[in-house]
Amino acid sequence: METIKHMRVARATTSSRIAMTFGIMVLFALVAMPWWATSGNIRWAIELCCYIAIAQMWNLLAGYAGLVSVGQQAFIGVAGYLLFVLAQNFGVNPFVAVFLSVIAPAVLAVPTYLLLRRLDGPYFAIGTWVVAEAVRLATSNIDYVNAGAGMTLRVMTQYSQHEREVAFVLLCAVLLLATIGGSYWLLRSRHGLALTAMRDNPVAAASQGVNVGRLRFCIFVAAAVGTGLAGAIYYMAQLRITPGAGFDPFWASMSIFIVMVGGIGSIEGAIIGALIYFFADRLFGEFGSAYLIVLGLLTLVIALYARGGVWGLLQKLGDHPWFPVRRKLIVEDKA
Amino acid sequence: MQWLDAIIQGILLGGMYAQYALGMALMFGVMRIVNIAHGDVMILLSLIAVSLAGVLPVGNIGLIVVIVPIAVAIGWALQTFILNRVVGADPLPSLIATFGLSIALQNLMLEIWSADTRSLPNSGIASESFQIGSIYVGLLPVIVLVCAFVLTGGLDAVMRYTRFGRGLRAAAADTEAAAMTGVDPKRIYATATAIAVGILGLAAVFAALRATVSPSDGSAQLIYAFEAVIIGGMGSIWGAFLGSMVLGIAQAIGLRIDPGLGILFGHLVFLLVLATRPEGIMARKK
Numbered sequence: 001m002e003t004i005k006h007m008r009v010a011r012a013t014t015s016s017r018i019a020m021t022f023g024i025m026v027l028f029a030l031v032a033m034p035w036w037a038t039s040g041n042i043r044w045a046i047e048l049c050c051y052i053a054i055a056q057m058w059n060l061l062a063g064y065a066g067l068v069s070v071g072q073q074a075f076i077g078v079a080g081y082l083l084f085v086l087a088q089n090f091g092v093n094p095f096v097a098v099f100l101s102v103i104a105p106a107v108l109a110v111p112t113y114l115l116l117r118r119l120d121g122p123y124f125a126i127g128t129w130v131v132a133e134a135v136r137l138a139t140s141n142i143d144y145v146n147a148g149a150g151m152t153l154r155v156m157t158q159y160s161q162h163e164r165e166v167a168f169v170l171l172c173a174v175l176l177l178a179t180i181g182g183s184y185w186l187l188r189s190r191h192g193l194a195l196t197a198m199r200d201n202p203v204a205a206a207s208q209g210v211n212v213g214r215l216r217f218c219i220f221v222a223a224a225v226g227t228g229l230a231g232a233i234y235y236m237a238q239l240r241i242t243p244g245a246g247f248d249p250f251w252a253s254m255s256i257f258i259v260m261v262g263g264i265g266s267i268e269g270a271i272i273g274a275l276i277y278f279f280a281d282r283l284f285g286e287f288g289s290a291y292l293i294v295l296g297l298l299t300l301v302i303a304l305y306a307r308g309g310v311w312g313l314l315q316k317l318g319d320h321p322w323f324p325v326r327r328k329l330i331v332e333d334k335a
Numbered sequence: 336m337q338w339l340d341a342i343i344q345g346i347l348l349g350g351m352y353a354q355y356a357l358g359m360a361l362m363f364g365v366m367r368i369v370n371i372a373h374g375d376v377m378i379l380l381s382l383i384a385v386s387l388a389g390v391l392p393v394g395n396i397g398l399i400v401v402i403v404p405i406a407v408a409i410g411w412a413l414q415t416f417i418l419n420r421v422v423g424a425d426p427l428p429s430l431i432a433t434f435g436l437s438i439a440l441q442n443l444m445l446e447i448w449s450a451d452t453r454s455l456p457n458s459g460i461a462s463e464s465f466q467i468g469s470i471y472v473g474l475l476p477v478i479v480l481v482c483a484f485v486l487t488g489g490l491d492a493v494m495r496y497t498r499f500g501r502g503l504r505a506a507a508a509d510t511e512a513a514a515m516t517g518v519d520p521k522r523i524y525a526t527a528t529a530i531a532v533g534i535l536g537l538a539a540v541f542a543a544l545r546a547t548v549s550p551s552d553g554s555a556q557l558i559y560a561f562e563a564v565i566i567g568g569m570g571s572i573w574g575a576f577l578g579s580m581v582l583g584i585a586q587a588i589g590l591r592i593d594p595g596l597g598i599l600f601g602h603l604v605f606l607l608v609l610a611t612r613p614e615g616i617m618a619r620k621k
Contacts, residue, residue, distance in 0.1 A: 068427055119609070126557070134602035137599040290442070296438030297439045302435075
């Protein structure tokens with residue numbers, strides 16, 4: 001009878017250490033961008049960061065909490081609008097207002113969830129769309145925010161271009177840390193275990209003592225806040241918001257495409273998907289509707305044949321997680 | 336009088352929505368599938384009808400006779416080649432698949448028909464109206480409403496009394512148990528979707544006669560159909576019809592208050608129903 005003398009629990013892998021080092025380097029490179037990159041590249045970086053953040057939040061919702069939403073644009077729009085109102089009409093410093101603006105999505109998410117939780121699965125999805133449409137139409141009818149004509153962020157002219165760029169890359173770094181870092185932290189915590197259990201089977205998770213309803217509610221609000229922050233930063237960089245753009249259902253299409261192609265239910269998938277979408281958009285965006293037909297068909301094919309997306313295919317080649325959430329028991333045999 | 340007029344126009348508008356909603360109620364209730372491309376398929380059929388009308392001088396009735404079989408074929412193919420692969424306990428794959436299909440269809444229609452709005456040539460019916468008291472009622476919307484009513488009654492009867500209807504309800508209640516008793520769920524599903532899209536074919540011709548259609552209109556029709564089904568009560572065919580009436584009246588009244596508020600009022604009534612009577616107005620007592 002042999003007893004195991006030495007064992008330890010490991011989570012980090014070689015691949016995760018490389019990924020973490022690389023990730024930190026990318027963050028530093030991002031923050032240093034105003035000193036080495038062109039303004040055009042910085043604009044692209046802001047856009048890419050917003051895509052990653054929005055997709056990551058959608059992944060948290062659909063991939064883990066089982067809440068498929070096609071109405072995340074509601075949170076993008078309200079956060080954007082609150083930022084514009086605070087900065088333009090109340091004279092709040094826009095870089096402070098961008099953080100205050102997440103109040104709007106948080107406040108909207110609570111009644112939205114409480115209303116829609118009665119609908120399950122697909123019904124919930126279209127319900128979120130209805131909410132987004134209702135908020136869009138309501139916004140188009142409010143004269144205080146210029147109704148359908150939208151608002152312009154004129155206060156930004158008081159900052160030089162360099163100042164703005166420095167602030168934007170810092171905001172983007174915060175955004176990535178909050179969404180990717182936040183998701184990773186959440187998944188590694190006690191709640192992460194519950195979330196993973198919920199992803200695999202909500203009923204079984206509930207039977208193990210997971211409060212599925214409350215966890216879903218928290219995730220829905222958290223995802224709304226993350227999505228809203230990304231939206232506020234995005235429209236701050238655009239300097240302009242209209243109901244048609246801020247509440248564009250295309251935000252939902254984009255999230256779905258990114259997460260499905262990249263690989264649902266993993267942090268890596270959303271990042272890969274966002275990169276694929278971003279570069280595909282640069283390369284093929286000029287083909288307009290033909291390009292979108294391909295995107296749509298690709299989403300369809302992935303839903304039919306390759307549910308794991310690109311990350312799922314990569315996983316088949318070998319288990320090299322960038323953000324490992326599993327724990328591994330390592331037994332060291334000294335004898 | 337103005338409000339009575341709004342209610343009558345709302346009911347007539349509801350007739351159009353009922354035609355969108357019936358197919359969705361059938362697919363929803365039976366397969367628990369939400370076809371996100373529902374509205375886009377309808378628009379596709381409308382645009383095909385508009386293009387066909389330019390080539391085939393068959394009249395409106397003839398057009399319906401041509402379009403409905405096309406619609407049935409599209410529905411059957413949709414179920415057999417796509418939806419049957421994703422139907423199951425997990426709603427995500429079917430949702431994502433039809434979402435992708437919806438984006439692809441919308442943009443395909445943009446490529447073929449461009450973003451212009453189109454409608455069927457005005458053949459007299461569309462502009463004829465009659466007067467009740469001081470209220471004018473269009474002939475075409477009345478025909479649409481009557482068709483919707485007949486279709487609802489017919490579909491309800493099919494669900495209740497035919498062998499197919501029994502198979503459908505059995506497959507909806509428990510797919511595996513139904514399969515054991517000799518029902519082929521996949522075939523039943525394909526027939527159900529064929530019927531659902533077939534009804535959309537009729538709706539498509541009416542929609543193109545009544546107003547204009549353009550490739551990006553599909554999502555709005557999907558949302559109206561969905562709202563009607565939920566307001567009425569899931570799984571109830573007559574519920575979808577009543578829900579359509581409620582939605583139509585809400586939109587017509589909103590439109591009277593302010594032209595920008597019509598559709599918003601529909602959404603608000605939907606959310607109100609969800610808050611106060613989430614099982615829908617026609618839900619069976621539990």
